[in-house]
Amino acid sequence: MSRSETTVIVVGAGPAGASLAYLLASRGIPVTLLERHHDFSREFRGEVLLPSGFEALREMGLHNIVTTIPHVVPTAFELYANGRPVFQVPFNADTFGSSPLTALSQPAFLKAIIERTRTLPHFRVELGVTVNELLRADGHVTGVALRGPSGDQTLHSDLVVGADGRNSIVRRACNLQAHKHGIDFDIVWFKTPLPEYIGDQAPFRAYFGRRHLLIAYPSADGFLQTAWIIHKGTYGELRRRGISEWIEEMAHHVTPDLATHLRAHKGSLTNPFLLSTVSDRVTHWSAPGALVIGDAAHTMSPVGAQGINIALRDVVVAANHLVPVLRQPRASQRIAAATEAIEHERTPELALMQRFQSIPPRLVMGHTVWAAAFRTMIPRLLQFEMVRRRAAATALPTFLFGHGDVRLQV
Ligand SMILES: Cc1cc2nc3c(=O)[nH]c(=O)nc-3n(C[C@H](O)[C@H](O)[C@H](O)COP(=O)(O)OP(=O)(O)OC[C@H]3O[C@@H](n4cnc5c(N)ncnc54)[C@H](O)[C@@H]3O)c2cc1C
Structure with missing residues (x-):
């Protein structure tokens, strides 16, 4: 059975898919969000919201959700080496301003976004629906084949966005190749x-x-x-x-x-x-009629808890480029330029972040002489405020605040 058309199909209601669906629908773009799970009570997933992700949520107007769901705002960071305290950094209201580092419940977070989005007229969500395949015509992706409670169906759209995580069917079906980074x-x-x-x-x-x-x-x-x-x-x-x-x-x-x-x-x-940790990034984020974002485009190493945050920043940039194009008639001709612009704008942050993420594991767990020397020296050195300040000035601001500003323009 073939199903009615929509402008955008978003595959996957994780942080990337749910928030992109919200942004598009709230800007008047018809969106259908497809999620294979029947609810959001999934196994443990990334749940640390950093200032960079909090800011992205603020741009979307979704930041108020955080205070309505179970969450914890850490009061300090404490580092211990070989069982002994090295230093403690207390967090107070000024440390991160209005975008505090927050541990939240990802299922509650997703549920709250979907509940808010459900009130929008251009939005439809289907849970318990698995996308198996992409539909194509003349080399363009034109929709998805899915299996849901009512059996096998097809659904057509101008654009399919794969926000379907690290084992993305959209990535695979579009044959998007990825650079893998070794993680041991x-x-x-x-x-x-x-x-x-x-x-x-x-x-x-x-x-x-x-x-x-x-x-x-x-x-x-x-x-x-x-x-x-x-x-x-x-x-x-x-x-x-x-x-x-x-x-x-x-x-x-x-x-x-x-x-x-x-x-x-x-x-x-x-x-x-x-x-099982993975770090990779597709070399191209799109194929004609399809785009991947979030983990589907770049599965992040857990170092620095970047997963949700980077995904939310992808969404702001994706909305900036997609909304103006999708509002116009015969959007499909301009979609390719928009998806390429998204990849172009997001790649520098991803490349830098994944490079920074690769360093701490090599130092903390590596077998080299340098890694061993680091492990011996660093607890002593970090007792000095000046060394801590120098260390904090390197990768830490990027981990916490992201690389560059991400502002919603639509
Ligand atoms: C087991 C696990 C543990 C993690 N732990 C951490 C961590 O400790 N720290 C950290 O920073 N990050 C972690 N992450 C990553 C983090 O959760 C993600 O980066 C973050 O959720 C943003 O992802 P996303 O929305 O792009 O994809 P996801 O959150 O993976 O969401 C993808 C969604 O797509 C749905 N889906 C997949 N395939 C289909 C299909 N064919 N049809 C329909 N729906 C589909 C999935 O059910 C899922 O809901 C973890 C991820 C996993 C899988």
Whole structure:
């Protein structure tokens, strides 16, 4: 069965797809958003909103959503090396201004965006619908083939936007090739109850030493979210050794308060799962009639928690170029120029960010003499305020605020 036309089909209701659908529909562009899941209660996904992502949300007029959903604003960043404190940076109202670093619930965030978008006349969302294939005519993508509750169907549009994440069907169907960046670590994520030592604070802690890294922060759903960074491919061995043994290994790297907490909860780790890390970027973001954004265009390494933030910044730029074109009749002729402009504008930030993301793992976990020297020296050096300031002036502003301004112009 063939379905009625829409101007834009957005495949995937993650942060990129949901917010792009909102922006387009709120500017009067007919949009159909297709999501394969029946709801938004997905497994753990990136949930740290940085000032760069917060600003992008503000540009879209969606920033008020954050205060209406479960969220935590970290009160400090604390760094530990080999179990000892190196430094602490308290966050206050002035640290990030009106765009604070925030841990939020991604399912609640997506649900709130969709609820707001549902009120718009040009918007339709279909959940529980999987896009299997792209439709083509004369070398142009003209729509999608999908499977949903009513069976197999086709849906036509002027533009298909693939916001369908790291295993994007749109990327594959358009044969968009990607540069892969070698990453030699994976992450084991798990949650434990909030430890008592936190009190009424919400510290974001990072522990490094002996070629390991562990990150722990209070999550929006009232747990301690912990990321244990392991060498790629070693998860199987870790599982064979059993939870008790790897909790012991972690306990050796952290402070006594967290070590006691981990040991006390080793029998009840909530939702432990392996995130197999990937970092790549397509060489072209579009094919005639189709565009990819967010993870579908560039799966981000988890370093610096960039995933949601970069995706939201893609959306602002995509809307700037697409809205004026899609408002005009016979848009398809000008869509190609718009999608190329999006790629052109987003590539410098992506290239820089992915380069910066590749550095910390090499230093923290690398086998080279330089990496070993770094690990020995850095805890001592970082005790000096001047060194910290110099270090903070390099990649940190880019990680937090992004590279360049991203402003909504439509
Ligand atoms: C398991 C996992 C853990 C992650 N952990 C982190 C982290 O710790 N830190 C971090 O910064 N980032 C993390 N990320 C990445 C981060 O979540 C994304 O960068 C962010 O969500 C922005 O992504 P997006 O909207 O482009 O894609 P996604 O959030 O991946 O959304 C894509 C959407 O498309 C839907 N979809 C996919 N295929 C189809 C199809 N064929 N038909 C219909 N719908 C489809 C999916 O169900 C999904 O809802 C993680 C991602 C994953 C998958």
